[in-house]
Amino acid sequence: MGTEADQGHLQLAPESFLSTDLINEIQREGIDSGRRTLIRGAIAAATAAIAVPSVRAADDPDIVNLPSWTRSLGKPVVANPYGQPSPFEANIVRRQSPGLTRTDQSSVSFTPLQNLFGMITPSGLHFERHHQGWVDIDPRRHRLMINGLVKTPLVFTMEELLRMPSVSRIHFLECGANTGLEWGNVAVPTVQYTHGMLSASEFTGVPVSLLLERAGIDRQRAKVLLAEGADGSSMTRTINLENALDDALVAYGQNGEMLRPENGYPLRLVVPGVQGVSWVKWLRRLEVGDEPWATKDEAAHYVDMMPDGTHRQYTSIQEAKSVITAPSGGQKLLKHGYYSVTGLAWSGRGTVEKVEVSVDGGRNWRPARVEGPVLPKALTRFQYDWVWQGEETLLQSRVTDSTGYAQPSRAELIGVRGTRSIYHNNAIQTWRVGSDGEVHNVQLG
Amino acid sequence: MGTEADQGHLQLAPESFLSTDLINEIQREGIDSGRRTLIRGAIAAATAAIAVPSVRAADDPDIVNLPSWTRSLGKPVVANPYGQPSPFEANIVRRQSPGLTRTDQSSVSFTPLQNLFGMITPSGLHFERHHQGWVDIDPRRHRLMINGLVKTPLVFTMEELLRMPSVSRIHFLECGANTGLEWGNVAVPTVQYTHGMLSASEFTGVPVSLLLERAGIDRQRAKVLLAEGADGSSMTRTINLENALDDALVAYGQNGEMLRPENGYPLRLVVPGVQGVSWVKWLRRLEVGDEPWATKDEAAHYVDMMPDGTHRQYTSIQEAKSVITAPSGGQKLLKHGYYSVTGLAWSGRGTVEKVEVSVDGGRNWRPARVEGPVLPKALTRFQYDWVWQGEETLLQSRVTDSTGYAQPSRAELIGVRGTRSIYHNNAIQTWRVGSDGEVHNVQLG
Numbered sequence: 001m002g003t004e005a006d007q008g009h010l011q012l013a014p015e016s017f018l019s020t021d022l023i024n025e026i027q028r029e030g031i032d033s034g035r036r037t038l039i040r041g042a043i044a045a046a047t048a049a050i051a052v053p054s055v056r057a058a059d060d061p062d063i064v065n066l067p068s069w070t071r072s073l074g075k076p077v078v079a080n081p082y083g084q085p086s087p088f089e090a091n092i093v094r095r096q097s098p099g100l101t102r103t104d105q106s107s108v109s110f111t112p113l114q115n116l117f118g119m120i121t122p123s124g125l126h127f128e129r130h131h132q133g134w135v136d137i138d139p140r141r142h143r144l145m146i147n148g149l150v151k152t153p154l155v156f157t158m159e160e161l162l163r164m165p166s167v168s169r170i171h172f173l174e175c176g177a178n179t180g181l182e183w184g185n186v187a188v189p190t191v192q193y194t195h196g197m198l199s200a201s202e203f204t205g206v207p208v209s210l211l212l213e214r215a216g217i218d219r220q221r222a223k224v225l226l227a228e229g230a231d232g233s234s235m236t237r238t239i240n241l242e243n244a245l246d247d248a249l250v251a252y253g254q255n256g257e258m259l260r261p262e263n264g265y266p267l268r269l270v271v272p273g274v275q276g277v278s279w280v281k282w283l284r285r286l287e288v289g290d291e292p293w294a295t296k297d298e299a300a301h302y303v304d305m306m307p308d309g310t311h312r313q314y315t316s317i318q319e320a321k322s323v324i325t326a327p328s329g330g331q332k333l334l335k336h337g338y339y340s341v342t343g344l345a346w347s348g349r350g351t352v353e354k355v356e357v358s359v360d361g362g363r364n365w366r367p368a369r370v371e372g373p374v375l376p377k378a379l380t381r382f383q384y385d386w387v388w389q390g391e392e393t394l395l396q397s398r399v400t401d402s403t404g405y406a407q408p409s410r411a412e413l414i415g416v417r418g419t420r421s422i423y424h425n426n427a428i429q430t431w432r433v434g435s436d437g438e439v440h441n442v443q444l445g
Numbered sequence: 446m447g448t449e450a451d452q453g454h455l456q457l458a459p460e461s462f463l464s465t466d467l468i469n470e471i472q473r474e475g476i477d478s479g480r481r482t483l484i485r486g487a488i489a490a491a492t493a494a495i496a497v498p499s500v501r502a503a504d505d506p507d508i509v510n511l512p513s514w515t516r517s518l519g520k521p522v523v524a525n526p527y528g529q530p531s532p533f534e535a536n537i538v539r540r541q542s543p544g545l546t547r548t549d550q551s552s553v554s555f556t557p558l559q560n561l562f563g564m565i566t567p568s569g570l571h572f573e574r575h576h577q578g579w580v581d582i583d584p585r586r587h588r589l590m591i592n593g594l595v596k597t598p599l600v601f602t603m604e605e606l607l608r609m610p611s612v613s614r615i616h617f618l619e620c621g622a623n624t625g626l627e628w629g630n631v632a633v634p635t636v637q638y639t640h641g642m643l644s645a646s647e648f649t650g651v652p653v654s655l656l657l658e659r660a661g662i663d664r665q666r667a668k669v670l671l672a673e674g675a676d677g678s679s680m681t682r683t684i685n686l687e688n689a690l691d692d693a694l695v696a697y698g699q700n701g702e703m704l705r706p707e708n709g710y711p712l713r714l715v716v717p718g719v720q721g722v723s724w725v726k727w728l729r730r731l732e733v734g735d736e737p738w739a740t741k742d743e744a745a746h747y748v749d750m751m752p753d754g755t756h757r758q759y760t761s762i763q764e765a766k767s768v769i770t771a772p773s774g775g776q777k778l779l780k781h782g783y784y785s786v787t788g789l790a791w792s793g794r795g796t797v798e799k800v801e802v803s804v805d806g807g808r809n810w811r812p813a814r815v816e817g818p819v820l821p822k823a824l825t826r827f828q829y830d831w832v833w834q835g836e837e838t839l840l841q842s843r844v845t846d847s848t849g850y851a852q853p854s855r856a857e858l859i860g861v862r863g864t865r866s867i868y869h870n871n872a873i874q875t876w877r878v879g880s881d882g883e884v885h886n887v888q889l890g
Contacts, residue, residue, distance in 0.1 A: 067586055069727075072677050074578025076549030079707075081538035082530065083569040086710045088584055089703050093526035104521030117649035117698035118613035120565065124528040125702065133519025139533055141512055165785045168563035168816055168826055204562035232517050253562035255700070257570065258534050262524075265531045282514075340610045371613055373818045381613055 085124075094125055097193055105133030108175070110196030113325045113344070119170065119371075119379045121199035123255050128262050129175050129197060129276060131297065132233035137282055139266040142230065144211075144250065148288035151216025158266055161206055161252065168204040168253065169272070170378045172346045174318045176275035176302050179425040182410075187441040191328040194429065194441060198344070200379040203270045204253025208244045212288065222288045226295070227269045230284040236295040237278045239271060240316070241288075247272050247377075250283060272377040273348030274316045275423075277302050307418030318348035320407050321426035322355055322382070322399035333388060333437035341384040345370075347401035352380040354400050359386060361394035361430065361444060362409065368397065376402075393433040394444070410444055530569075539570055542638055550578030553620070555641030558770045558789070564615065564816075564824045566644035568700050573707050574620050574642060574721060576742065577678035582727055584711040587675065589656075589695065593733035596661025603711050606651055606697065613649040613698065614717070615823045617791045619763045621720035621747050624870040627855075632886040636773040639874060639886060643789075645824040648715045649698025653689045657733065667733045671740070672714045675729040681740040682723045684716060685761070686733075692717050692822075695728060717822040718793030719761045720868075722747050752863030763793035765852050766871035767800055767827070767844035778833060778882035786829040790815075792846035797825040799845050804831060806839035806875065806889060807854065813842065821847075838878040839889070855889060 085092070094109035101107040109128040111121060128134070139158045147153040175197035181188050188194055208225075225244045229235035239248070249270040252258060259265040264281030271278045277297070292298070304312035322345035327333060345352045351374050356365035368382040382397070400406045408416075410427040417424075432442045530537070539554035546552040554573040556566055573579070584603045592598040620642035626633050633639055653670075670689045674680035684693070694715040697703060704710040709726030716723045722742070737743070749757035767790035772778060790797045796819050801810035813827040827842070845851045853861075855872040862869075877887040 067583070067675075069580035069582055070675050070677060070679070072580075073550050074575065074580040074676055075707075076578060077552045077554040077573045077575060077707075078539055078541045078549075079579070080569075081540070081554075083539070083571065083705050083707055085527065086584075086703065086706045087581060088710075092702065094523055094528070095526070096523045104523075105518050107522045109522040109526075116701045117611070118647045118701050120647045120701045122568065122700055122702045124525075126528065128522045130519065130522060133521060134524070135514035135517075135519040136532060137514055138512070139531075163784055165828060165830070166562070166787075202563045202565045230512075230515050231519055232515060234515070255567055256561045256563050256565045257537065257567045258531065260528050261531045262520075262522075262528055265533075339608055342611075373820065375818065383610060385610070 092125070094128065095192060095196075097188075106131055108177075108197060110192045111199050113191050113196055113198065113323070114328050114331065116325070117381075119200060119375075119381055120255065121201060123201065123257075123260050123263070126173075126199040126201065126254075126260065126263055127175070127197045129177075130231075130262070131235055132231055134262040135231050135282065136261050137230065137266060142266050142282075142284070144267060144283060145285045146211055146215040146288075147285065148226070149218040149222045149290065150212070150288055151218070154211075154215045156211075158252070161250065161267070164206045165210065166204055166206055166253075167249065168202055169247070169249075170200060170202045170375050171270065171272045172198060172200040172318075172377060172379045173276050173279060174198045174321075174346070174348075176277055176316075176318070176423040179321075179427070179429075180422045182425055182427065182429075182443065183419055183421050185443070187443050188329075189441060190330040191323060191325050191429075194329070195323045195325075197276070198346075198379075201254045202256065203249060203251045205249035205251030205270060208248040208250060208269075208286070211250060211286070212245070215288075217288055221290045223290050224288075224292055226285070226287040226289060226293050227278065227280040227283060228285040228287070229264075229280045230282040233297075235280055236293065236297055237280055238292040238295070238298055239269070239274075239278055243271055243274055243316075250286075273318060275302065275318055278316060302423055304417065304423055305420040307420070318346070319424070319426045320347035320349065320352075320399050320401040320405050321345070322397045322407060323429045324357070324395055324397050324431060327395065327433065327439045328431055329439055329441040331439045333433060333439070336389050337387060339386045339388060341368075341386045341395065343382055343397050345380045345382055345397070345399035346378065347399065347403075347405070348377060349405065350402035351376050352399055353402050353404075355380070355382040356398045356400075357382075357384040357386075358396045358398070359393050362396055362428070365398060388433065390435055392435050394442070395431045395433060396428050398428055537570070539573065540637060540641075542633075551576055553622075553642060555637045556644050557637050558641055558643065558768070559636050559773050559776065561770070562826075564645060564820075564826055565700065566646060568646065568702075568705050568708070571618075571644040571646065571699075571705065571708055572620070572642045574622075575676075575707070576680055577676055579707040580676050580727065581706050582675060582711060587711050587727075587729070589712060589728060590730045591656055591660040591733075592730065593671070594663040594667045594735065595657070595733055596663070599656075599660045601656075603697070606695065606712070609651045610655065611649055611651055611698075612694065613647055614692075614694075615645060615647045615820050616715065616717045617643065617645040617763075617822060617824045618721050618724060619643045619766075619791070619793075621722055621761075621763070621868040624766075624872070624874075625867045627870055627872065627874075627888065628864055628866050630888070632888050633774075634886060635775040636768060636770050636874075639774070640768045640770075642721070643791075643824075646699045647701065648694060648696045650694035650696030650715060653693040653695060653714075653731070656695060656731070657690070660733075662733055666735045668735045669733075669737055671730070671732040671734060671738050672723065672725040672728060673730040673732070674709075674725045675727040678742075680725055681738065681742055682725055683734075683737040683740070683743055684714070684719075684723055688716055688719055688761075695731075718763060720747065720763055723761060747868055749862065749868055750865035752865070763791070764869070764871045765792035765794065765797075765844050765846040765850050766790070767842040767852055768874045769802070769840055769842050769876060772840065772878065772884045773876055774884050774886040776884045778878060778884070781834050782832065784831045784833060786813075786831045786840065788827055788842050790825045790827055790842070790844035791823065792844065792848075792850070793822060794850065795847035796821050797844055798847050798849075800825070800827040801843045801845075802827075802829040802831075803841045803843070804838050807841055807873070810843060833878065835880055837880050839887070840876045840878060841873050843873055
């Protein structure tokens with residue numbers, strides 16, 4: 001599953017930075033709602049009594065001698081006209097899972113969630129899932145066709161699309177197969193591989209509704225859209241018209257700049273809340289139709305095998321899900337004491353209503369702090385105060401979304417879906433912290 | 446002022462995509478509030494009557510022959526473990542303004558605002574302003590000291606900071622000298638050079654308030670902070686304690702990953718709403734004091750020269766400001782017809798309340814569409830429907846922020862501030878569209 005040498009840009013090696021009294025209080029009381037308010041509303045006040053453990057300067061050989069960068073002239077501006085990460089972050093990259101697919105052109109690379117912060121994924125670390133490799137398209141030669149049940153078929157150049165009214169919105173993008181290996185007894189080691197087919201960007205583009213109206217969509221008969229890509233696989237997917245007219249975009253922008261080639265440059269379909277395969281990359285055509293096409297990419301793939309032997313097809317909304325990204329599998333807690341447990345929550349049906357964390361394998365749940373702005377069909381970051389004294393611990397998170405739906409346990413999910421699925425696993429994830437501080441992926445129930 | 450060969454990733458070359466009736470309506474009525482509601486609430490309905498101008502497929506030689514990327518196997522996943530922009534976007538880079546400073550280590554590179562979308566700046570295109578060049582700091586050797594009027598001075602390692610509670614927030618960062626050349630009669634050609642010392646990111650870090658409380662700040666005497674960088678210039682700035690305790694962060698994260706080296710890796714001070722020079726990069730020390738330090742970096746620089754010969758020092762809040770980024774100087778409108786005029790608005794004192802656009806040099810103003818989420822001390826994207834029939838046009842935008850403050854005209858600003866300033870120019874920007882479609886920077890009043 002790739003080299004796990006550097007799962008953290010810095011190993012988690014906490015000393016307690018809270019006073020013994022506060023540690024005892026947290027252990028005794030948990031983070032109840034009063035305490036949460038205290039922390040959110042007035043961090044300063046809440047920590048006024050905190051003791052002081054850090055290293056004193058004079059005791060630290062690393063800072064007695066000034067480092068070279070403090071004694072020299074640095075590099076000029078535009079040394080990198082397009083900037084790059086620090087060389088000290090060279091291990092924070094997308095990683096492939098060798099052997100997962102027959103060729104590297106139809107494979108997956110995973111986002112290093114364990115190393116990321118906030119709600120935006122850097123475009124350079126956005127996960128990849130291709131069906132016939134990725135391509136460098138010349139935007140001057142790229143076209144978008146609108147055809148099918150429309151009054152007049154249209155073909156747009158990129159120039160024409162770029163001068164139309166646009167919208168920008170932050171959304172998550174999750175592959176339907178994300179967390180797929182967890183259906184079986186294969187507990188892959190890290191959150192990069194369990195949940196790393198998940199990224200989020202600010203996307204910019206033209207509303208699909210505007211393009212369809214311009215072509216004169218036949219509102220009486222139209223039920224679905226076919227989205228088709230310009231790569232060698234001519235990737236095709238059926239999109240419900242309801243989703244398309246609601247908030248779908250023909251997007252050219254990602255995190256403020258043009259899309260990256262491996263993410264569909266110069267054009268991809270954005271269907272917020274829907275599984276990633278429907279966000280067709282290198283988009284060249286939208287055909288309006290009256291029934292699903294059952295193309296090769298949707299008849300054989302992205303189908304859920306149910307316990308009674310039937311297939312569930314066109315299941316496309318990514319249900320509410322959450323995961324703790326740190327501490328997570330492959331990391332090691334080097335010392336006892338305080339940790340800010342952090343992770344991500346999301347729902348394809350709306351916003352995150354609340355996130356809860358359990359440190360005892362699901363017997364007790366306490367609310368996590370949820371970070372704003374909480375946006376629809378976007379990632380939401382959460383944090384939870386935790387003090388580890390060396391005991392074996394089962395860490396879990398659970399999200400409830402704005403529809404009232406709560407993320408299921410693994411046992412609950414399997415009860416409904418069986419174990420023959422590949423796609424749409426949104427079960428609660430469990431990380432076991434051993435008494436040696438090592439964190440492992442375990443499957444409960 | 447650098448090569449302007451590629452001011453747009455695609456030249457703006459619109460044909461009208463609105464019907465003649467709708468064009469006439471927009472010209473006659475402008476975009477009044479009813480029309481705005483129509484567009485925002487129901488884009489589909491508003492454009493149902495639109496005529497159909499686009500190229501038909503059979504007439505377009507570029508799409509008769511399928512391009513190579515549609516007939517081949519593409520590149521494998523993790524061809525780039527850390528992804529890069531398309532080679533077709535190679536001209537979208539930060540650009541230096543040669544001769545602006547004596548050495549390239551104390552210079553500026555500007556963000557290509559004319560090519561960007563949404564509210565996030567890609568980290569690779571974040572502007573640079575260094576005082577002694579940028580450096581690659583080894584995070585294992587970096588320390589942050591808290592000293593001065595505190596009970597116990599502290600020194601933190603990066604590991605210690607990374608395990609503390611953090612917050613992530615989207616904020617703009619603007620150099621106090623942004624738009625500085627416009628004080629004189631130097632109308633630089635493009636928005637990259639007039640306004641490109643402006644970027645915005647999602648920053649992640651530890652609240653300064655938490656660190657100060659932990660060190661036991663002397664609340665009776667403390668009035669200011671000194672922030673000090675670890676580069677060769679030992680950059681130092683006085684920060685008001687009020688700003689520091691309000692929403693300032695000791696940040697390690699930018700747009701989901703660790704800060705870029707030229708933006709302060711591994712640690713920079715984030716002081717939302719305050720001019721960029723106070724966001725000290727490579728932050729190594731915060732000293733609590735009872736009066737401003739008047740260090741070399743604040744006594745001689747970032748001082749406003751007033752008309753009466755006095756100096757205005759420690760002026761630090763970036764007042765409300767906006768600018769149209771497309772069409773903008775150096776771009777050319779190749780055809781008559783519809784344009785979505787777009788730009789950015791921001792305020793160091795809160796949120797954007799409204800943005801107005803004038804197409805007649807400021808005689809008439811009409812509301813622009815403002816894109817959400819509208820966040821405090823962040824960039825807000827606006828758009829405005831405009832039909833150009835070849836007439837010479839003066840394009841302007843004006844923001845009003847949540848305090849009720851409205852962006853001043855150039856004449857109003859000079860009336861108060863004179864013309865001897867370098868810093869804090871937030872005047873309304875004017876772009877003149879000539880009858881040949883070329884867009885130039887002009888100074889009114």
